[in-house]
Amino acid sequence: MGCGQSSASFFESRGLIYIYYGTTSGNSSRLAFQFASQTRKLNFLPKVINLSEFEPDQISQQKLAVFFVSTYGVGSSSSDAQKFNSWIFSSERKNDEFKSMSYIVFALGNTNHENYCQFGIRLDKRLEELGAKRLFALGKGNAAENTTENDYQNWINTGVEQTLIQTYPAQTCDPKKFEQSIQKIKYTNEPENENLENLDYQAQKYKSSNTFIINEIKELKKKPTLGNSTLFIDLIADNINYKTASNIAIYPQNSDQDINELCHQLRLDKNMKFEIITSSKHPFPNPISIQNYLRKYCDFTGLITKKQLMELSNLAINVQSKEELLKASSFEGRDFYLENFQKKRESLLTVIKKYNIRNLSIEQLLEICPLITPRFFTIASSNMKYPKNIHILASQLVLHEKRLGLCSQYFSGLKKGSIVKGYLSDSKFIFPKDPKVPVLLIGPGAGLAPMRALIQERDYYLEENSIDWSPFQGKMELLFGCRTEDEYFFEDELKNYEKNGTLSNLKVAFSRKEVKQYVTDIMDLNQIHSHLTMEGIIYICGSSQMGRDITNRIQDMYKQIENIAPYLAFKKISELEQKQQLITELWG
Numbered sequence: 168m169g170c171g172q173s174s175a176s177f178f179e180s181r182g183l184i185y186i187y188y189g190t191t192s193g194n195s196s197r198l199a200f201q202f203a204s205q206t207r208k209l210n211f212l213p214k215v216i217n218l219s220e221f222e223p224d225q226i227s228q229q230k231l232a233v234f235f236v237s238t239y240g241v242g243s244s245s246s247d248a249q250k251f252n253s254w255i256f257s258s259e260r261k262n263d264e265f266k267s268m269s270y271i272v273f274a275l276g277n278t279n280h281e282n283y284c285q286f287g288i289r290l291d292k293r294l295e296e297l298g299a300k301r302l303f304a305l306g307k308g309n310a311a312e313n314t315t316e317n318d319y320q321n322w323i324n325t326g327v328e329q330t331l332i333q334t335y336p337a338q339t340c341d342p343k344k345f346e347q348s349i350q351k352i353k354y355t356n357e358p359e360n361e362n363l364e365n366l367d368y369q370a371q372k373y374k375s376s377n378t379f380i381i382n383e384i385k386e387l388k389k390k391p392t393l394g395n396s397t398l399f400i401d402l403i404a405d406n407i408n409y410k411t412a413s414n415i416a417i418y419p420q421n422s423d424q425d426i427n428e429l430c431h432q433l434r435l436d437k438n439m440k441f442e443i444i445t446s447s448k449h450p451f452p453n454p455i456s457i458q459n460y461l462r463k464y465c466d467f468t469g470l471i472t473k474k475q476l477m478e479l480s481n482l483a484i485n486v487q488s489k490e491e492l493l494k495a496s497s498f499e500g501r502d503f504y505l506e507n508f509q510k511k512r513e514s515l516l517t518v519i520k521k522y523n524i525r526n527l528s529i530e531q532l533l534e535i536c537p538l539i540t541p542r543f544f545t546i547a548s549s550n551m552k553y554p555k556n557i558h559i560l561a562s563q564l565v566l567h568e569k570r571l572g573l574c575s576q577y578f579s580g581l582k583k584g585s586i587v588k589g590y591l592s593d594s595k596f597i598f599p600k601d602p603k604v605p606v607l608l609i610g611p612g613a614g615l616a617p618m619r620a621l622i623q624e625r626d627y628y629l630e631e632n633s634i635d636w637s638p639f640q641g642k643m644e645l646l647f648g649c650r651t652e653d654e655y656f657f658e659d660e661l662k663n664y665e666k667n668g669t670l671s672n673l674k675v676a677f678s679r680k681e682v683k684q685y686v687t688d689i690m691d692l693n694q695i696h697s698h699l700t701m702e703g704i705i706y707i708c709g710s711s712q713m714g715r716d717i718t719n720r721i722q723d724m725y726k727q728i729e730n731i732a733p734y735l736a737f738k739k740i741s742e743l744e745q746k747q748q749l750i751t752e753l754w755g
């Protein structure tokens with residue numbers, strides 16, 4: 168098909184729409200592609216571009232651009248958008264440089280973080296400052312409750328599409344002039360081709376990622392139960408120079424069981440191979456077998472989205488099923504969706520089984536299923552102590568009624584010798600600028616991961632009698648928290664570090680013992696005050712809720728000890744973050 172979707176509108180188009188995204192864990196790219204498919208249906212010609220590939224001399228001349236950008240750190244962008252971030256906020260930009268552009272921004276973030284959606288908010292303002300015309304009010308997607316995708320859909324429903332249609336009437340166009348990105352497939356007998364060249368940013372990233380062999384994988388909890396288990400994974404990292412306490416992103420895969428169930432339900436022959444017919448870049452290497460597409464790329468076990476429900480409602484044969492799916496996909500049916508789909512963490516797989524949908528094609532899967540995105544872990548080892556191994560800790564996630572999250576499911580099927588794909592990226596756990604300052608590490612549960620790496624780093628230099636070279640020459644103290652002794656990870660190792668002087672102090676809070684304590688209860692506020700006065704650094708890792716509780720305690724400390732007003736105590740937290748005296752990495 169040419170420009171439009173139907174033969175009647177074959178030569179009709181509303182023109183090019185540039186859709187930019189900046190992402191780390193894939194949410195922004197997922198929405199960018201979803202938006203592209205929605206605008207394509209409106210006869211626009213979408214061009215999806217990762218912000219790492221923006222063209223400085225062209226972007227400001229583009230007439231219509233939509234940005235999907237996530238926030239990381241102190242109002243900053245994801246790392247792929249860093250270059251764009253510096254460029255657009257540079258004082259070299261002129262006030263009317265973007266006067267030809269109309270734009271819309273959708274910001275992704277998480278309300279558990281201090282700077283909710285800040286990068287998107289800043290970008291939205293900055294484009295206006297540079298003369299661009301804001302076509303629609305900024306949208307925001309909140310990952311805190313996993314509602315990013317539905318926040319997006321609700322935002323779309325407030326009139327984004329109507330505004331676009333009204334502003335850009337369809338005009339006759341030359342279909343050859345525009346690149347098309349409609350994905351058609353063709354079944355083939357050709358061999359699978361892992362080396363396809365013309366890949367988009369995400370696929371390129373996957374292709375160029377490293378492979379790691381599992382050296383050891385074991386449970387850390389003495390009495391693990393479903394959903395209360397933490398794996399220790401030791402990956403062989405020969406020839407890979409990783410940074411202590413940095414991040415590793417791992418690509419999970421769907422299990423044989425889920426693939427078989429999906430193929431059985433949709434009557435797909437998993438050994439059939441297909442190729443994607445597109446003049447744009449490919450989302451993954453192909454030709455590929457259905458089973459490999461489903462295993463490595465198709466995310467069909469994530470929370471079902473309203474868009475997927477809408478597509479499934481078109482395919483349901485039973486009238487009641489059709490109505491229910493349609494209701495769940497609608498704005499009015501949001502409570503119905505929440506109760507029956509979101510809370511139960513239903514996925515495309517569970518819904519097609521429940522509603523007996525049998526006629527979903529590979530083309531439709533490509534259209535409505537996002538690609539599997541990597542999961543990030545903070546490295547739990549020091550590259551000085553373990554130069555050839557990367558350690559991670561992975562807590563198990565149960566979605567609903569014994570169903571595991573994709574990555575937990577993937578890890579549960581791995582053993583010594585299994586191969587995983589992933590890549591390294593920076594974390595916020597940088598070393599102190601002044602190695603002599605004291606550091607306080609707070610990392611309950613799996614939040615211990617980066618702390619263990621930092622402790623190992625100091626221990627390495629002490630063992631080598633070369634503490635003057637260590638990035639941690641000042642005192643190092645650890646506050647760890649868990650429910651009972653059964654969950655006291657690396658107990659012997661940590662006690663040893665205290666014994667040999669690597670740790671000046673090791674304090675553990677048990678939340679399920681007679682005296683219930685959380686890490687916040689073992690924080691000595693006077694001591695923390697003098698720690699910060701000495702320019703000491705506090706590293707925190709764990710759940711967002713725990714991170715908030717800890718920063719609230721630090722605010723209490725300022726109120727009590729310095730006797731300052733609550734808003735000033737609050738401000739102190741951002742100041743500490745800016746001065747890199749408070750370094751946090753939080754999840755959930």
Ligand SMILES: Cc1cc2nc3c(=O)[nH]c(=O)nc-3n(C[C@H](O)[C@H](O)[C@H](O)COP(=O)(O)O)c2cc1C
Pocket residue numbers: 189190191192193194195196236237238239240241242245275276277278280281282283284285310315752753754
């Ligand atoms: C290490 C880390 C830091 C984050 N920092 C912030 C932040 O400062 N402000 C915010 O609103 N969201 C923050 N987030 C949440 C992400 O922006 C959110 O999960 C978003 O959906 C990610 O989009 P992406 O998958 O496209 O990267 C952070 C997430 C992580 C993992």
